[in-house]
Amino acid sequence: MPQPPLDEEREQRIEMEIIVDANGPEEQALGWYNYLEENLEFPFLTRCIRERAISPLRVGDEVEVIGLGPQEECAHEMFVLTRWDRPDGLAVPLSQLEVTVADEQTTQAVEDWHYWVEQGYEL
Numbered sequence: 001m002p003q004p005p006l007d008e009e010r011e012q013r014i015e016m017e018i019i020v021d022a023n024g025p026e027e028q029a030l031g032w033y034n035y036l037e038e039n040l041e042f043p044f045l046t047r048c049i050r051e052r053a054i055s056p057l058r059v060g061d062e063v064e065v066i067g068l069g070p071q072e073e074c075a076h077e078m079f080v081l082t083r084w085d086r087p088d089g090l091a092v093p094l095s096q097l098e099v100t101v102a103d104e105q106t107t108q109a110v111e112d113w114h115y116w117v118e119q120g121y122e123l
Contacts (some may be wrong), residue, residue, distance in 0.1 A: 003119060010115050018112070028076050029123045032113065036078060036094075037068055039109035044102035046082075046110075055092045056084065062100065063092075076123050078113055 018035045023027040043064050046058040057063065069079030069091035080097070081089030095117045099107045 004115065005113060006119075010112060014112060014116060025123045026075065030071075030118075030122070032078055033068070033071055033074050034111055039105050040065075040068065040080075041103050041106045042067055044106050045100045046097035047100050048096055049098045050096055052093055052096050054091070055096055057092055057096060059081075062097065063097070065097070 019028045019031045022031050043066050046063055046065055048059055048063070050059040051057070051059055063082040063084060064076040065080045065082055066089050067081040068074075069081055073079050073091055077095040082092055084090040084092070090101050094110065094113050097110070099110050102110075
């Protein structure tokens, strides 16, 4: 996937709101987790846009996101819980999902994470 052009507004939001004062990957992961926890309004609807070996989702699958994955699972990548054959939810990578129905704040937060990943930044 080609790297998208720099988005100065998004870069500033990430630097000043999400990973501000983060020293290293652990603190960046905590910053992202807190940002998503504060900005995602559950439930919301998504569609799978890329397959991953660690996830049962296939491109085009539509899933409802019901929560943020456990914090300990989000040390290197952000995960969300979906209703997928389990009443307590199945954690899948947020980068695998595109928002189809959600409020503006939720959509922006998911797009911020996608931007981070597509720029090649890592936790």
